[in-house]
Amino acid sequence: MKMFSTLSLVFVITLLTKGCDCQALACGNAPLNTKIVGGQDASAGAWPWQASLHQDGSHFCGGSLINTEWILTAAHCFPSSPDPSVYTVYLGRQSQDLPNPNEVSRTVSQVILHPEYDNLPHDNDMALMRLSSPVTFTNYIQPVCLAAEGSTFNSDMMWVTGWGTINSGVPLPSPQILQEVDVPMVGNTKCNCLNGGSITNNMMCAGPLEGGKDSCQGDSGGPLVIREGSRWIQAGVVSFGQGCAQPNLPGVYARVSNYQNWIYQHVGMNNAGFVPFTSIAPALDETCPSAMPVCGGTAGSWPWMASVTYHNYPMCVGTLISEQFVLTAASCFARFMGTDGWEVVLDVVQPDCSSMPTATDVANVFFDDILGNGVAVLQLSHPFSQVPNLPVNLYDLNFGPGTPCSVIGWDSSAGTSLPFHELQTTIVNCDPSQSTQINICTELLHLQQENDGSPLLCRTNDMWVQAGILSIPPGSENNPFSNSTVFIQTSPFSYFLTNTLYNVPSILDGAESFSPLSLTYILLLSLPAVIQAFF
Numbered sequence: 001m002k003m004f005s006t007l008s009l010v011f012v013i014t015l016l017t018k019g020c021d022c023q024a025l026a027c028g029n030a031p032l033n034t035k036i037v038g039g040q041d042a043s044a045g046a047w048p049w050q051a052s053l054h055q056d057g058s059h060f061c062g063g064s065l066i067n068t069e070w071i072l073t074a075a076h077c078f079p080s081s082p083d084p085s086v087y088t089v090y091l092g093r094q095s096q097d098l099p100n101p102n103e104v105s106r107t108v109s110q111v112i113l114h115p116e117y118d119n120l121p122h123d124n125d126m127a128l129m130r131l132s133s134p135v136t137f138t139n140y141i142q143p144v145c146l147a148a149e150g151s152t153f154n155s156d157m158m159w160v161t162g163w164g165t166i167n168s169g170v171p172l173p174s175p176q177i178l179q180e181v182d183v184p185m186v187g188n189t190k191c192n193c194l195n196g197g198s199i200t201n202n203m204m205c206a207g208p209l210e211g212g213k214d215s216c217q218g219d220s221g222g223p224l225v226i227r228e229g230s231r232w233i234q235a236g237v238v239s240f241g242q243g244c245a246q247p248n249l250p251g252v253y254a255r256v257s258n259y260q261n262w263i264y265q266h267v268g269m270n271n272a273g274f275v276p277f278t279s280i281a282p283a284l285d286e287t288c289p290s291a292m293p294v295c296g297g298t299a300g301s302w303p304w305m306a307s308v309t310y311h312n313y314p315m316c317v318g319t320l321i322s323e324q325f326v327l328t329a330a331s332c333f334a335r336f337m338g339t340d341g342w343e344v345v346l347d348v349v350q351p352d353c354s355s356m357p358t359a360t361d362v363a364n365v366f367f368d369d370i371l372g373n374g375v376a377v378l379q380l381s382h383p384f385s386q387v388p389n390l391p392v393n394l395y396d397l398n399f400g401p402g403t404p405c406s407v408i409g410w411d412s413s414a415g416t417s418l419p420f421h422e423l424q425t426t427i428v429n430c431d432p433s434q435s436t437q438i439n440i441c442t443e444l445l446h447l448q449q450e451n452d453g454s455p456l457l458c459r460t461n462d463m464w465v466q467a468g469i470l471s472i473p474p475g476s477e478n479n480p481f482s483n484s485t486v487f488i489q490t491s492p493f494s495y496f497l498t499n500t501l502y503n504v505p506s507i508l509d510g511a512e513s514f515s516p517l518s519l520t521y522i523l524l525l526s527l528p529a530v531i532q533a534f535f
Contacts (some may be wrong), residue, residue, distance in 0.1 A: 003416065004395070005119065005481060008520050009331060009385055010404075011036045017298055018416070023469055025145075026137070026142075026143065026343075027066075027142075027143045027144060027145040027231070027273030027275070028030040028144055028228075028230075028231030028273065028275070029048075029230070029231065029232075030045070030046060030047065030232055031045070031048075031141050031142075031456055032044065032045030032046060032048070032139055032140070033045070033046040033047070033141050033232075040179070040180065040181075041177040041178070041179065041180075041312055041354055042094070042161060042177065042178040042179060042180040042219055042283060043094075043139040043222045043317065043465055044094045044102065044140065045092075045094075045102065045139050046180065047159075047161045047178065047179075047180065047223075047225075048065075048092070048138075048139065048140050048141050048142035048233075048342075049064045049065040049066075049141075049142055049143055049144035049223065050062065050063075050064065050065075050091075050093075050161050050162075050178060050222065050223065050424060051064060051065055051071050051073070051089050051090065051091055051144055052089070052090040052093050052096070052163060053064035053071075053073065053077065053087060053088075053089055053129075053221065054087065054088045054090065055086050055087055055088075056086070056104050056126075056141070058077060059079035059096055059218065060077065060218070060236065061073060061074065061170045061218070061219075061220045061221040061222070062161070062162040062163070062218075062219055062220065062221045062222025062223070062483065062486060063089070063129065063221045063222065063223075064144050064222070064223040064234055064237075065091055065135070065141065065143050065144065066143050066144060066146060066234075066263070066267065066272050066273070067143050067271045067272060067273075068134035068135055068136075068137070068143075069129075069130060069131045069133070069134045070128055070129070070130055070131070070266075070267045070271070070272075071127070071128065071129040071131065071134070072127075072128060072223075072234070072237065072256075072263070073127050073128075073129060073220075073221030073222075073237065073359075074125045074126065074127060074221035074237050074238060074239055074254065075113045075114055075117040075124070075125050075126055076117075076119060076122055076125055076126040076220060076239070076240070077127065077220050077221045077534035078113060078127060079499055080112060080113070082111040082113070084107075084108040084109055084110055084111050084129075084130075085107070085108070086113070087107070087108040087129065087159050088105055088106070088107055088108070089105065089106050089107075089108060089131060090103055090104075090105050090191060091103060091104055091105075091106075091141045091494055092095055092104055092138065092140040092141045093141075093178070094177060094178050095175045095176055095177045095496055096163055096172075096175070096176035097174045097175035097176050098175045098177075102138065102139075103138075103141035103147060103442055104141065105131040106110060106131040106132050106133060107131075108129050108130065108132060109130050109132045109133060109196075110128075110129070110131075111127065111129050111132075112128040112129075112266055113126070114126040114259070114262065115126065118449055119138070120132065121198040121199075121240075122203075122239050122240045122252070122254075123200050123202055123203070123239065123374075124202055124254070125240070126254050126262070126288060127221070127240040128263070128267065140445075142379070143234070143273060144223060144232055144234045144273075144323075145231055145232065145233045145234065145273045145274070145275045146234050146256050146257075146260070146272055146273060146274045146275070147233050147234060147235045147256045147257040147274070147275070147276075147277050148257060148265070148274040148275055148276040148277070149257050149258070149260040149261075149274075150257065150276065151233075151235070151257040151276055151277040151278070152277070152278055152286050153185050153226070153235055153277065153279050154185065154205065154279040154280075154281040154283050154338065155184060155282045155283070155284050155285075156184070156185050156226055156279050156281045156283045157182050157183070157184050157185075157208050157226075158182065158184070158185060158224050158226050158235060158236075159180060159181070159182055159183075159225050159226070159227075160178065160181060160183060160184055160206070160215050160219065160222065160223070160224045160225075160238065161178060161180045161181075161219075161222055161223065161225075161226070162178070162179060162215060162218065162219030162222040162238065162250075163176055163178060163179065163218055163219070164215060164216045164217055164218030164219030164220070164222075165217045165218055165244070165502070166179070167216065167244055167245070168282070170506065171502070171503070172218075178375065181213050182213070183206040183207045183208060183213050183214070183250070183251070184206060184207070184208060184356055185204070185205070185206050185284060186205040186206060186209070186250040186284070187205075187206060187284035187285060187286040188201070188203070188204065188286075189286035189288065190205075190206065190284070190285065190286050190288060191205035191250055191252070191286060193288035194249060194250070195242065195247050195249070195252070196350075199252065201255070201258070202254060202255050202258050202312050203239065203252050203253065203254060203255055204224075204235065204236050204252075204253050204255045205250040205251065205252050205253070206224060206236070206250055206253065207241075207245070207249075207250030207251045209247065209248055209250065209307060210247055211245050211246050211247035211248075211249075212245050213245060214241060214244050214245035214246075214250070214251045215238045215241070216241075216244035216245070216250050217244070217502065218441050220238050220239070220240075221237060221238060221485060222238045223236075223237065223238075223254045224236035224237070224238065228255070228275070228277060228278065231275065233275055233277050234256050235253070235255070235256055235257070235277070236253025236254060236255060236256060236338060237253055237254040237256065238251070238253060239251075239252050239253050239254045240252050245367075248421045257277075260274050269308070273351060274421075278339050285379070286515065296422075302408050302422075303320075303346075304319055304320040304321075305317070305318075305320075305346070305347075305408055305420045305455075306318040306319065306320055306326050306328075306344045306345065306346050307321065307344070307345040307346075308326070308328055308332060308342070308343075308344055308345075308362075308378070309342070309343045309344075309345060309359075309455065309482075310341050311341040312343075313500040314410075314450060315332055315375060315450075315452070316328055316331075316332035316450070316451075316452040316453035317408070317409065317420075317450075317451060317452065317453040317454040317455070317470075318344060318348065318378065318453050319331075319453075319455045320384060321370065321377075321385035321497070321501070322501055324343050324379060324380050324381070324384075325377050325378065325379055325382045325500070325501055326377070326378040326379075326380065327376075327455075327466075327497070328375070328376050328378065328408050328452075328453035328469070329373055329375060329376065329377060329452050329453040329469050329471040329472075329488070330367050330368070330369055330373070330374040330376045330471070331452055331453075331471045332375070332376060332453050333365060333367075334450050337365060339361070339362045339364065339365060342361070342362035342378075343359045343360065343361055344359065344360055344362060344367075344380055345357050345358065345359045346358050346359075346384055347420075351466065360380045360381055360382040360383075360384070361380070361381040361454065362378045362379070362380065362381070363380060363381040363505070364378070364379040364381070364528045365379075366496075366500050366504070367375070368471075368496035369494050372403075373438065373471050373488055374471075374488070374493070375488065375490075375493050375496070375497075376471055377496075377497065377501075379504060398459035399427050399440070399458050399465075399467050400427065401426075401427055401428050401429050402426060402456070403425055403426065403427040403458055404424065404425075404459075405421070405424075405425055405426065405427060405442065405457060405459075405467065406422050406423065406424050406425065406456075406457050406458075407422070407423045407425060407442070407445060407447070407451075407454055407455070407457070407470070408422055408423075408445055408454055408455055408457065409421065409451040409454040410418050410425055410448070410450045410451050410468075415431070421433045423447075425442040425443045425445055425472070425485075426442060427440065427441065427442055427458075427467075428441055428442060428443055428483075428484050429484075430484060430486065431482050431484055432482065432484075434482065434484065437492065438488055438489050439486050439487070439488065439489065440456065440467060440468045440486075440487050440489045440493050441483050441484040441485065441486050441487070442456065442484060442487065443484065444482065444483055444484055444485055445485040447470060447472070448472075449472055450468060451470055451472065452471065452472040453469060453470060453471075454469070454470040455468070455469060455470075456468035456469070456470070456487045466490055467487075467489065468487030468488055468489050468490060469487060469488045470487050470488075471487070471488050475482065507510075
């Protein structure tokens with residue numbers, strides 16, 4: 001899981017003069033929290049405000065109890081018009097698999113998303129859930145205090161908790177005990193540099209710059225807390241991140257102190273324990289890291305592009321979507337069974353800006369077909385852990401006619417080097433004969449069989465988004481009367497892709513253990529079970 005922690009600092013709590021009486025005095029107590037160690041199982045009752053949100057019997061996000069009947073969580077955990085009746089909230093829970101004698105559960109009567117929530121770049125990522133009936137506080141069920149408007153956090157240490165994956169695509173092992181980890185604050189200016197300018201004032205960042213500690217998929221909506229004396233105060237809500245626990249990519253959290261009025265509006269002024277927090281820790285380092293060398297020419301321009309070969313003969317084009325998975329068209333494998341002889345080749349850029357073709361065998365192939373056409377996900381026998389800056393794939397975006405995009409295809413003039421080049425194009429309406437629920441069309445492009453699997457990439461908020469995949473079944477011909485080129489949309493395959501990347505066990509090549517699978521190709525789906533979070 002992407003998780004965080006805080007050094008225990010002692011401060012004087014100044015209560016708000018109005019609207020912060022009984023609830024503020026009662027919040028933030030954790031009678032059974034007796035240890036501060038990151039990255040391990042949490043003891044029963046250590047985080048008594050931690051909530052587990054379930055849909056269809058499965059945990060999909062975290063949350064925090066803020067009074068007897070309200071849960072604070074993240075907006076991105078829900079579709080745009082959530083149905084409260086499909087959710088269940090568990091409190092006092094320690095394990096997802098073992099019996100939890102101290103837990104209670106409640107159905108949900110209301111889900112409120114922040115009206116200005118923007119899924120790109122996850123600004124205002126806040127949501128409230130109202131329980132069907134109040135809960136009774138015990139040593140194992142307590143509300144957390146909330147950071148009041150104007151609270152400041154310097155180089156403090158924070159804690160984050162949840163039942164999310166322990167690395168991208170690596171589920172929390174059974175019995176799935178609540179995890180806790182400590183992480184340092186990172187200044188917004190520095191975090192903005194590291195995240196390509198996507199950090200707003202409504203966000204805060206935490207995580208060691210060397211990596212290794214973070215929240216991850218399934219932790220979304222959970223609390224980021226800091227200790228002040230004997231009280232715990234929630235500073236953030238798990239929102240998103242680029243991969244999990246990657247160096248120089250701290251996790252991003254919604255800043256609770258910016259939403260005091262909005263929370264009061266729904267839960268009542270006397271029903272949430274807002275407590276001002278003024279850090280006495282040293283000021284944060286806001287220096288932007290030195291820029292990485294920019295390679296000239298085409299080196300590193302498309303570091304996620306792959307050539308899929310059969311017995312060293314290029315068959316189609318693929319896109320690296322994690323260290324160990326490549327996305328391509330199902331039609332690439334239409335004539336071949338099994339994985340013997342199949343390889344994936346990437347042009348890995350070296351520190352001196354030279355490039356080196358690097359190949360790895362295909363271990364497994366997973367297919368999903370819709371209307372006779374579809375996609376394939378190739379699992380590699382060895383991860384491409386040294387490839388940075390993978391693109392972002394946002395499946396819930398719709399790109400309409402007129403959107404400028406690019407196709408990264410085969411360059412037959414490239415000789416022995418990896419033959420990728422960019423073809424700029426524009427999305428258009430499909431011809432009537434080509435209009436289906438999975439097709440997306442562009443201006444007519446002259447693409448050949450070897451371009452099968454090429455991605456259709458569009459840019460949004462300075463990020464590349466794969467909107468489609470070229471599929472040219474063997475023996476098929478382009479329609480000479482068509483005015484457009486047809487691609488398969490990625491969005492209909494979102495569940496298949498998520499399920500494959502998150503649930504297929506990682507493969508280790510040989511006896512040595514390689515770096516953990518890291519899903520830096522973020523899947524920001526309109527499915528409640530997924531985060532970067534989207535994180």
